[in-house]
Amino acid sequence: MRVEPFIQPTFDKYLSDENDEYLFKFHKRYSNPDSFNANVNIGIRKICADMGMKKEDYYCYDTFRHTWATIAQNDCDANLYEVAFGMNHSHGLNITGGYVKIDFTPAWELNAKVIDFIFFSSKKSKQGRARDFETPADKMFRISISFLYREKGVHHND
Numbered sequence: 789m790r791v792e793p794f795i796q797p798t799f800d801k802y803l804s805d806e807n808d809e810y811l812f813k814f815h816k817r818y819s820n821p822d823s824f825n826a827n828v829n830i831g832i833r834k835i836c837a838d839m840g841m842k843k844e845d846y847y848c849y850d851t852f853r854h855t856w857a858t859i860a861q862n863d864c865d866a867n868l869y870e871v872a873f874g875m876n877h878s879h880g881l882n883i884t885g886g887y888v889k890i891d892f893t894p895a896w897e898l899n900a901k902v903i904d905f906i907f908f909s910s911k912k913s914k915q916g917r918a919r920d921f922e923t924p925a926d927k928m929f930r931i932s933i934s935f936l937y938r939e940k941g942v943h944h945n946d
Contacts, residue, residue: 789876790896794903825849856902862914864901874898 791799804813818824829848836846857875860866866874874895905911 789892789899792896792900792903794907858915859902859905859913860898863905863911864898866898866901870894870898 802812802814804810814824818827832848832851833846853875857871860871860874861868905913
């Protein structure tokens with residue numbers, strides 16, 4: 789995946805040296821992906837607390853994936869296939885990927901659009917405009933941490 793200039797300083801901060809078999813140096817600090825994800829969520833909770841959010845409204849790493857996907861489709865005109873491709877979901881691509889050198893340009897362009905929409909646009913998101921008849925207007929979709937724990941056996945292919 790191409791690294792957008794906006795994120796390059798963060799990318800460089802965690803980049804391993806060229807002799808390391810891993811791209812990032814997280815493996816030196818965390819023993820496994822679950823440990824890494826737990827620590828990312830701790831950091832996100834600290835940011836939420838510093839922002840004065842109520843505990844029940846705190847975000848987690850998956851909140852950002854859902855937000856990226858929603859903005860990509862609803863505000864950047866991506867279709868579901870492009871969203872899945874941009875999120876590295878392998879459904880339908882796992883066999884073909886072995887034969888074809890995939891052009892990542894659509895995912896790069898979509899990621900640039902999402903970054904531009906979030907950080908450099910004053911446009912209002914379409915998120916929340918379409919809602920269930922029973923759902924109050926001020927209620928936004930959110931996955932709770934307790935839901936993530938219940939669904940712990942289900943993993944993304946990313």
